[in-house]
Amino acid sequence: MSVRRLLGGALAFLVAGAVVVPATTTAASGATPAPDRTSAIEARRVDSVPKPAITWFDCSVVTPRAACGTVKLPLDYDQPKGATTEVALLRVKVADPSKRLGTLFVNPGGPGGSGVILAASAREFLSPALLARFDIVGVDPRGINFSDNVRCFKDLGAQAKALGPILETPFPTTAAGRNAYVASAMAFGRGCSSSGQALGASMSTAEVARDMDVLRRTFGDAKLNYLGFSYGTYLGQTYANMFPDRVRAVAIDGVLDPIAWAGTEGATIQPQTQRIKSGEGAHNALLKVLDVCKAKGPDYCMLAQLGDPRQTYAEVISKIKANPIVFTDEDTGEVVFTIDYAFMVSILLSDLYNPDGPMFVDWDLTGFAQMLEDPMARKASTRATALSMQARLAAAKDSDKATKAQLAKAGARAGWAFPYDNSPEAFQSVLCTDSRNPSSARLWPYFTASAERTAPGFGPLWSWASAPCASSTWTVTDEDSYRGPFTKRTANPVLVVGNYWDPATNYAGAVKASTLLPNSRLVSSDSWGHTAYGTSACVTNAVDSYLIGVKVPAAGAKCVGDVQPFTEKIDQEPFPEEQLRSGASARSLPPVVAPVPGAVPRR
Template sequence: MHGGTSVAINHPPLPPPSKGRRRLAVAALVAGLIGQLLAGTAVAAPESGATAPQKAPQPGRIAWKPCESDSGQGTFGCATIKVPVSWKQPHGTTIDLALARHRATDPKRRIGSLLVNPGGPGVPGVDFTLNAPQYFSPEVLARFDIVGFDPRGVSRSNPVTCDGDLVDARSRLLHPDSATSFVALRKANQALGENCRAANGPLADNMDTESVARDMDAIRAGLGEKRISYYGISYGTGIGQQYAELHPHRVRAMVLDSNIDHSLDNWAYQKTSAVAMEESYGQFADWCARTPSCALHGVDARAVFGSLYKRAAAGEIVRPGELPGDPPETLTPQDVQDLVLHKVAGPGYWFELAQDLADLDSTDPAPARSLRARGEQGPFVVDLVTCQDYEFDVSSYRTLARYERELARIAPVTRSSSMAWAELTGCQNWPTEVTNPPHRLDVDGTPKILLTNSRYDPATPYSWASNAARQIGREAVLLTYDGAGHGTYWQSPCMRKATDTYLLTLKTPRKGARCPAIWPTAPSPQRQSPSGNLLNPLPDLLGTGAHR
């Protein structure tokens, strides 16, 4: 583990999920569960179709209408803004993007607008914003209007939908074990992708991250801001990175928390993800070894994972149904991987993860309360975005099998990242064009950009943040959290203070600055953050679905 000192600051609803849909890839689960996590009421966000011809977007200020959050905290406005479905045809078909704004609580000292994106792809920024008083420090809330939006195709912004039966069929094929099953996967991906295109019109071909970054500049213009501040988590860092490339002189400040690396090819993406998963689980195992209240204390947690993986591969782990009348469920190796990925990325879940693994390892497994995902709209967003942002197609099953062997050698305990693997296999033979292919970042002319990342993050590896910072160059400052977890703002007072100071004053941490790790010491409310009595939204995301 790296040592260091404290930082110095110089839709339409889908049909009910069938059993097959419970096995959706971890990378595809965010959008459905976020509706439960960040419940909020946006009253001015209609769902409009993407296929009917409309007038080109008209310049002008956003027309806000009062709306409320379920929490009852804060003063909010909601609105919509029109953007073209294709930015290559700016006067063609349009869609409405849903927006929410939390007004600065100290308007006389207001700095401007802070646009936020909580990740995904597929997490609604409107819901995130409607809960901003619980997530951000009072200092940030006082000085900024917090502005969030549901990205194109998400929630209130013309939600993309695809046939649930086709999702079922494809979800069962995401881990091919032969050339025959690989061919079946490719056919299933093509059928699902063509259905998505037919159901959603031209929007299905324009879900890439560059388009979202261009949408964000339309929001900036509608806000009447010459320059914006931005805070993006996880996948939201990809939006920020591309915005900085496109519009460097329209950036006042930018925080990229838990970073994407859009320069990676197939193998580099899988390798870095697998290494991060292996290292993160290793931190969990070492923590268990030194924490008497961990359910696996005194047991080799690495050996427990290996045993469970082998038993699942042999079909030997059968759990009772979650609800009365549900049939028993035989777990797969991927179920074991998914459980670990979900919870190892949120240290607030480590006590629960240890108990889950202990229960699985017992001769009488408990009901599957924590292995089953809630909400399954995610794949319709994730696949459409990911398969337009990355060239993940591989030439043959032999290539895929070679990847599996090499990943198991590199990560002998956890074997691979189930999230990264599902992204790779889910894009095989996907019919939409890769309109936003991987590339090295070309950022020139922005103010200093603050990148933050945990040293042990299985969802967005530390190597991704380091590489993104190198690509950005002199405009980038990387602040490292020496602990574990996905999303750094809520991990420690040190990380929050550094982020807040930068947003408020533009003063960055010194080069090479680090914040010390904070390890869980006792079971506690999962969403409570050690940083300023805030609620941390990410552990709930990571507890039941991956978050990018």
């Protein structure tokens, strides 16, 4: 969220648990306003679809009590008896059915993230209380991962040729690089508007919300229970506004501003990924790290040993723009690795995705400063640094590799095997089908120049991501996508969770969503990293209590993350193990999927 100096005051609930208010709290007049109704058109679309048969197979190899399935759902809900698309899902059942409250759908974000893999990881990040009361269901949204795949190119070779400039750099920094990126973005749009058109035209978030409503009914739930992270918050908001009277409990964490994401008729003056102000959120989070570093001083922050942290950062940017850090092989003189401005920004963004991010920023910026100042330091760390940087950028893709391999093996007979990696198309097809964007990719250099001024480095990184969505080349559309309103009154409150220092989903998005939804409650978290669930008992208990009892925290609820920057003296140990924790809980954090391809999410 555009990180602002926000809201002081005492905590509304303690680490031990939240102060909660029943969801049935009435207005001052004593009357509870009636929820808005699902429109007759939407009701007809989803309710006319018979409960689909799910083809199940055992996949408990990845987690106990897990079953995987495939289900055929309408490609176009205006033609419920027409063409279908196959969607993959994974369900983890409760241990004791007598305690079951219902089904909890989960989504990790992206767009393009795998709900199947998130559900397979449920035991690692969800509380035992939730696992004891809900069957956990993760769905791979249509076109994505184990579901029928959208494909914009005939093979990986054609994909690599078209998308090379996009996939090889976080964002272009030279005139030649920008021209190549624009050409690649245009090729991307044309490919997905031809080869990828049939499925791509049905990949808007609204279609996924319709799928989720049909599956909700299929599993026997009268109303929806949902926990969504990052982009998954847009799915939650879309469902809540399309089916407001079908909401039991919808919790969204790391929230996108829905109006900025979808765009209004007059919003095409800016790219979608510039409108959501993620770049400003990341930039302000970094500045906050530098300010805390200065306040804590050189005993706690290495960067403060080099002088004023903001000044050092400005010098690093200036030097690395002029002379990128080039690592060469000592024996052959061959270039092994290069850290330029764009790569440095992507590394810092990946740092900020973690609750421990301020410490990683400190280490990396100190290292960059030293290497720029001292060629010998660069030479001494050549191989180690190159391998470390490469490994960290690969972490996001590798982290779920074993789980995905196990699932693919278990589901081979059901068709769960796709040698073509469609992750670029999966991300872009949802992004572009959901939103309004400027007409030509050739305009993006002008927009990103503006983004560089408001959020140096991070602004261009985010803004360039939507260049393939330019409307003159990405011509495939979904006439049934949802563009608002986002102000429907739901049957039960929606829980909105926002993190002040989130570098991906600007805190302002959570404020906006909670303002738009008349029956919602905002929980704010003074914490680090992308999303807040699992970063403190305060947030986690608030979300768990809400999902189980449909009770919301008191108005104005605020939490503080367990991991705060620079609390240990740096001369105690080089890397104190306790500083590397990801919250007080023994559980891991949810494997949230980064909204920008290539960024490294936390684990």
